[in-house]
Amino acid sequence: MATSEKRQEILHAALELIAEHGFHGAPIASIADRAGVGAGTIYRYFENKDVLITELFRELHDKIQMALLEGYKTDRSLREQFLHVSTALLRYLIANPLDFRFLEQYLNSPYGVAFRRGRLLGTGDDNDLFRMLLEDGVARQIVKDLPLVVLCALTIGPLLAVSRDHILGFIDLDNALIMQTVQACWDGIKR
Amino acid sequence: MATSEKRQEILHAALELIAEHGFHGAPIASIADRAGVGAGTIYRYFENKDVLITELFRELHDKIQMALLEGYKTDRSLREQFLHVSTALLRYLIANPLDFRFLEQYLNSPYGVAFRRGRLLGTGDDNDLFRMLLEDGVARQIVKDLPLVVLCALTIGPLLAVSRDHILGFIDLDNALIMQTVQACWDGIKR
Amino acid sequence: MATSEKRQEILHAALELIAEHGFHGAPIASIADRAGVGAGTIYRYFENKDVLITELFRELHDKIQMALLEGYKTDRSLREQFLHVSTALLRYLIANPLDFRFLEQYLNSPYGVAFRRGRLLGTGDDNDLFRMLLEDGVARQIVKDLPLVVLCALTIGPLLAVSRDHILGFIDLDNALIMQTVQACWDGIKR
Amino acid sequence: MATSEKRQEILHAALELIAEHGFHGAPIASIADRAGVGAGTIYRYFENKDVLITELFRELHDKIQMALLEGYKTDRSLREQFLHVSTALLRYLIANPLDFRFLEQYLNSPYGVAFRRGRLLGTGDDNDLFRMLLEDGVARQIVKDLPLVVLCALTIGPLLAVSRDHILGFIDLDNALIMQTVQACWDGIKR
DNA sequence: GATGAATGAGCGTTCATTCAT
DNA sequence: CATGAATGAACGCTCATTCAT
Numbered sequence: 001m002a003t004s005e006k007r008q009e010i011l012h013a014a015l016e017l018i019a020e021h022g023f024h025g026a027p028i029a030s031i032a033d034r035a036g037v038g039a040g041t042i043y044r045y046f047e048n049k050d051v052l053i054t055e056l057f058r059e060l061h062d063k064i065q066m067a068l069l070e071g072y073k074t075d076r077s078l079r080e081q082f083l084h085v086s087t088a089l090l091r092y093l094i095a096n097p098l099d100f101r102f103l104e105q106y107l108n109s110p111y112g113v114a115f116r117r118g119r120l121l122g123t124g125d126d127n128d129l130f131r132m133l134l135e136d137g138v139a140r141q142i143v144k145d146l147p148l149v150v151l152c153a154l155t156i157g158p159l160l161a162v163s164r165d166h167i168l169g170f171i172d173l174d175n176a177l178i179m180q181t182v183q184a185c186w187d188g189i190k191r
Numbered sequence: 192m193a194t195s196e197k198r199q200e201i202l203h204a205a206l207e208l209i210a211e212h213g214f215h216g217a218p219i220a221s222i223a224d225r226a227g228v229g230a231g232t233i234y235r236y237f238e239n240k241d242v243l244i245t246e247l248f249r250e251l252h253d254k255i256q257m258a259l260l261e262g263y264k265t266d267r268s269l270r271e272q273f274l275h276v277s278t279a280l281l282r283y284l285i286a287n288p289l290d291f292r293f294l295e296q297y298l299n300s301p302y303g304v305a306f307r308r309g310r311l312l313g314t315g316d317d318n319d320l321f322r323m324l325l326e327d328g329v330a331r332q333i334v335k336d337l338p339l340v341v342l343c344a345l346t347i348g349p350l351l352a353v354s355r356d357h358i359l360g361f362i363d364l365d366n367a368l369i370m371q372t373v374q375a376c377w378d379g380i381k382r
Numbered sequence: 383m384a385t386s387e388k389r390q391e392i393l394h395a396a397l398e399l400i401a402e403h404g405f406h407g408a409p410i411a412s413i414a415d416r417a418g419v420g421a422g423t424i425y426r427y428f429e430n431k432d433v434l435i436t437e438l439f440r441e442l443h444d445k446i447q448m449a450l451l452e453g454y455k456t457d458r459s460l461r462e463q464f465l466h467v468s469t470a471l472l473r474y475l476i477a478n479p480l481d482f483r484f485l486e487q488y489l490n491s492p493y494g495v496a497f498r499r500g501r502l503l504g505t506g507d508d509n510d511l512f513r514m515l516l517e518d519g520v521a522r523q524i525v526k527d528l529p530l531v532v533l534c535a536l537t538i539g540p541l542l543a544v545s546r547d548h549i550l551g552f553i554d555l556d557n558a559l560i561m562q563t564v565q566a567c568w569d570g571i572k573r
Numbered sequence: 574m575a576t577s578e579k580r581q582e583i584l585h586a587a588l589e590l591i592a593e594h595g596f597h598g599a600p601i602a603s604i605a606d607r608a609g610v611g612a613g614t615i616y617r618y619f620e621n622k623d624v625l626i627t628e629l630f631r632e633l634h635d636k637i638q639m640a641l642l643e644g645y646k647t648d649r650s651l652r653e654q655f656l657h658v659s660t661a662l663l664r665y666l667i668a669n670p671l672d673f674r675f676l677e678q679y680l681n682s683p684y685g686v687a688f689r690r691g692r693l694l695g696t697g698d699d700n701d702l703f704r705m706l707l708e709d710g711v712a713r714q715i716v717k718d719l720p721l722v723v724l725c726a727l728t729i730g731p732l733l734a735v736s737r738d739h740i741l742g743f744i745d746l747d748n749a750l751i752m753q754t755v756q757a758c759w760d761g762i763k764r
Numbered sequence: 765g766a767t768g769a770a771t772g773a774g775c776g777t778t779c780a781t782t783c784a785t
Numbered sequence: 786c787a788t789g790a791a792t793g794a795a796c797g798c799t800c801a802t803t804c805a806t
Binding site for chain 2: 185
């Protein structure tokens, strides 16, 4: 097994275990087992467990950014772009429930708070696409004149909530429902 | 210190520690320290740690329900009732950041999932008043004809997100902003 | 409740719990509960748990000595006296299984060793009557010329073993069997 | 230290501590200390403390069975075979006082009762060889027609009692005394 | 490099004992 | 006197991390 494969195996094992059983259910020994490596080996790839988890988060975060950009057209109306990106996020989360479960755990832990603090107070190079769209909408007076943070809450908030309910089996998000939900988010922020 | 005071001290210590450091950062020994009692004493008031946490959740849940009902008028329009309840929720969470941080941790753990599943159709902060209002709105064709779960996501989702951002200091939710946010939630679900 | 009644209630509660669940299953709180007194009250009657247990043993020991003396005739043959005492012991243990279970636990713990060591030449259930009989038998050349300790082992040993098996339900010691067993013990030590 | 050595060190430390101080005097931390390993290490070799103790019992049990079979001749008279096995048992227990003390504790605890119940008709030191001999003796009308359980009590009972007294220093079981004791046991059960 | 046996601090929990009421 | 709430040392056990092989 190549070095980078081993790294990926470890990250994936951690993802599965944390998504399925929470942080408590993912001791290093179990991660190593599932990844098919020795426990000590993990420490060759990651300084410690915290670093492993943080890196896992970063990789998923990047992967989602990629997914949002896929099929993104710069020549559409702002509304269409918003609907596209929102739909893409929803589809990604539904198609990758492990990713979602992990992200939820992560963002709701001290890790996540540190992450958000770093991002929002810093330059914010991350969730740029959503932010750019919303900023653009405000500037062009298509979107309500509210702080960016509130606009994010009004859109990403429901999208995450609805994803969670789908993954937990409380609802079945089919295509029609996805579109209606995304449209409702737009209704919330549009002027 | 009276018996019921001690119970409250323990609950409060647990609330603070979990809100500040997550479940991992709240071992029984620390809770006891902060409550100013011996570790063993906690077990006179709560069968075990799980019970302590579950009771803490129940107390907060009830407290919030009370807060939402305060000043609630049955003779107002649905929209006004929705705005009242939403505003009350937002104000409560902002005024009680520890409660909010705890609830977030709780609802995002196996405890919380079990709780929601118990209520079968509840969302984020299972809330009977909210549910009743939304169901009523759908029946009277004032609110979009979407599953209750989605409507909850579209309203409670942003409210929680915005509360968190306020508590983390990313935004300052003053009265004006609260009203605008709540109105935007209404825009998202109204027909 | 008179003072001495309370003392007896405590001793009896301890006897029951230890006999039924072993030393592990008899915390002071449970003993107090079953005795119908407060936990602290126990410490008015017994300096500590060890003392309570030791006194309980002593009371049972005395009670058994009494039982053995009941109906004892000094004018019978040595063999008849031996049979009488042995039968009485067996009957007592069978009729008082809690006493037996407790004694067994006690004698098989560091307590018991200390007790035996205190009596220095005692056997399982240090017993003056038995000893006198056996010593007499040796002197009169009716009983084998073996050390007293061995003679005790050859008689009390089987009696205790057989009692335990009866109490545990491995055998049903009826009158006939009791007499046969006691006779077999005699066969073992007689010349 | 090789892996299997460590396992033996742990078993031996547990044997010593339990034999010397009873189950109460043998916390995992002490066993680990005496074995010269960390406390956590014990759990690499034994699933939990109960398993450790049960395995220790099994090993000793097997060791004793071996000792009884040593020098056992199938072509001797029943009496000679009985004397051989009884003598071997006595010698083993005297030569291995720690084993004896441990077995006594074990058999007198919930563990031991479960073990006996498992064997359904076993007594003190459930022992197939003993049982076979006694059953054979009954069938051939050499031994008294008593339930197996009683016959075991009449033989193993005194042997254990006498061993204990020797180990506690109440008597010095030399060769002559061993033979006399074993013979007395035979006298007790023979027709 | 890779391993996994070994570690020990830290966890949740119990319980003999004390002492204010 | 009697109480039972309070205590904290001690328990069995887990697991992130290290290090000899």
